[in-house]
Amino acid sequence: MDGLTFVGSLPPARRRPAADLLFDAFQSKFAPLLGGRSHAVALFAACLHPDRAFVALRQGELVGLAGLHYAEKRFLEFPWPAVAAEYGLLAALPRALVLRFIGSPAVPGELSVDFLAVAEGWRGRGIGTRLLHEVFALARAEGLRAVRLDVVDTNPAARRLYERLGFSPTSTLRLPLLFRPAGFSALTTMVKPLS
Ligand SMILES: CC(C)(COP(=O)(O)OP(=O)(O)OC[C@H]1O[C@@H](n2cnc3c(N)ncnc32)[C@H](O)[C@@H]1OP(=O)(O)O)[C@@H](O)C(=O)NCCC(=O)NCCS
Numbered sequence: 001m002d003g004l005t006f007v008g009s010l011p012p013a014r015r016r017p018a019a020d021l022l023f024d025a026f027q028s029k030f031a032p033l034l035g036g037r038s039h040a041v042a043l044f045a046a047c048l049h050p051d052r053a054f055v056a057l058r059q060g061e062l063v064g065l066a067g068l069h070y071a072e073k074r075f076l077e078f079p080w081p082a083v084a085a086e087y088g089l090l091a092a093l094p095r096a097l098v099l100r101f102i103g104s105p106a107v108p109g110e111l112s113v114d115f116l117a118v119a120e121g122w123r124g125r126g127i128g129t130r131l132l133h134e135v136f137a138l139a140r141a142e143g144l145r146a147v148r149l150d151v152v153d154t155n156p157a158a159r160r161l162y163e164r165l166g167f168s169p170t171s172t173l174r175l176p177l178l179f180r181p182a183g184f185s186a187l188t189t190m191v192k193p194l195s
Helices: 012-025 027-034 037-047 080-087 089-099 127-141 156-164 177-182
Strands: 004-007 053-058 061-070 110-118 146-152 168-174 186-193
Touching: 004 127, 012 027, 012 037, 012 053, 012 061, 012 110, 027 037, 027 089, 027 177, 037 080, 053 127, 061 127, 080 089, 110 127, 127 146, 146 156, 156 186
Parallel strands: 110 146
Antiparallel strands: 004 053, 053 061, 061 110, 146 186, 168 186
């Protein structure tokens, strides 16, 4: 596709656009926990690790993002001081507790895609597919044996995309009531073995 480049880390100037893209793509999941956009975006921008992203750029602008977790480091981590600085001590406490569950648990020898998001006007043009192919290549280069991700029960289109790319479901977690305001009730883990 014309003008698109795929890069194995988030350029420093795209930190804030990455936070915006995450919030836009996952607003229904994050808003009940993190409140309004400005708090959530500021927290994401403060907490992301640029070297755990694969991004799609068009003429330098961010149009797609895969947030990754491998080798004991993840794209988005929420250290207590950052959450407390954004929300104040009392309001930060319940948020910090729930934020501990965002993203996949570490699985040795595997790479997890914690987030996959394409800007709204750019969806359905193959960018998500290309990002995942770049992630597979990265995982192979890192000597990892599989790529995993989670998909919610309310996102059948994304699940179809993952199945087409060789992911298979391995387990489904029914979520506690605490997560219901985020609009989904089950999370299926899917794994693609790398040859
Ligand atoms: C899911 C997502 C990353 C796919 O990226 P993409 O660039 O649109 O994907 P591609 O163009 O490579 O592939 C299109 C496929 O993705 C599916 N898809 C999933 N959500 C879609 C959306 N909101 N818009 C368009 N296509 C979507 C399409 O149905 C299509 O599959 P199909 O041909 O079987 O119908 C992107 O649509 C997105 O950011 N969605 C919102 C965030 C999200 O749901 N992320 C995944 C969380 S598990």
